[in-house]
Amino acid sequence: MSVRVKVCGVTRLSDAVAAWEAGADALGLNFYPKSPRYLDIPTAAALARTRPPLGTVLGVFVNASPDDIRERVRACGLTAVQLHGDEPPEACSGYGVPVIKALRIAGPEDVARARTYVGVGDVAGLLLDGASPGYGGGGVGFDWSLVAGLAGSGVPVLVAGGLKPSNVAEAVRATRPYGVDVASGVESAPGIKDVEAVRAFVRAAKSINLWE
Numbered sequence: 001m002s003v004r005v006k007v008c009g010v011t012r013l014s015d016a017v018a019a020w021e022a023g024a025d026a027l028g029l030n031f032y033p034k035s036p037r038y039l040d041i042p043t044a045a046a047l048a049r050t051r052p053p054l055g056t057v058l059g060v061f062v063n064a065s066p067d068d069i070r071e072r073v074r075a076c077g078l079t080a081v082q083l084h085g086d087e088p089p090e091a092c093s094g095y096g097v098p099v100i101k102a103l104r105i106a107g108p109e110d111v112a113r114a115r116t117y118v119g120v121g122d123v124a125g126l127l128l129d130g131a132s133p134g135y136g137g138g139g140v141g142f143d144w145s146l147v148a149g150l151a152g153s154g155v156p157v158l159v160a161g162g163l164k165p166s167n168v169a170e171a172v173r174a175t176r177p178y179g180v181d182v183a184s185g186v187e188s189a190p191g192i193k194d195v196e197a198v199r200a201f202v203r204a205a206k207s208i209n210l211w212e
């Protein structure tokens with residue numbers, strides 16, 4: 001069994017298609033207006049239509065209103081939402097699709113906070129990210145040893161933050177997560193994916209056999 005890969009912050013159709021072809025399991029479409037990877041609804045809907053039958057398309061939101069999230073889920077055909085802001089546990093349901101709650105990890109207290117989302121509402125997994133100043137997508141990692149106990153504890157964990165083709169295999173070995181996620185580590189500029197880097201990332205991540 002190999003790790004699942006989510007490529008986040010795709011903004012171009014050609015990058016979406018290339019990511020699926022490279023073996024990505026999920027794409028993230030960004031709806032945070034302050035992100036350089038922000039998408040309007042028509043663009044996001046077009047990107048979501050590239051989804052293969054078993055693929056997942058997540059909408060990434062930061063402190064958005066429930067109505068706004070529901071509207072974009074419906075209009076874009078999203079299959080999951082990623083709440084990447086300061087959303088409390090009670091905000092993690094009511095969208096009609098599974099929720100991945102993202103948490104920024106800087107110390108053990110953040111791991112303890114992450115645990116408070118386990119089994120809550122529609123939370124189907126946790127995405128553990130570094131503490132980027134702009135909430136996410138900043139290439140900031142964290143100490144993987146902090147979360148070694150979380151992966152394998154029943155809740156699917158995605159590890160993110162500062163991952164790139166050269167370190168993702170090490171991250172998978174260290175944390176044995178359900179999935180890994182990358183935005184800036186496979187880009188030539190914010191929102192512009194480097195297709196060779198995407199391929200190298202997926203290849204390196206999936207080279208680790210999690211059965212062993």
Ligand SMILES: O=C(O)c1ccccc1NCC(=O)[C@H](O)[C@H](O)COP(=O)(O)O
Nearest residue numbers: 008035136137138139161162182183184
């Ligand atoms: O990517 C963004 O611009 C972004 C902005 C605000 C909130 C979340 C954002 N991205 C979410 C992701 O899932 C990123 O892939 C994750 O933060 C890791 O990013 P990176 O360290 O650049 O790989």
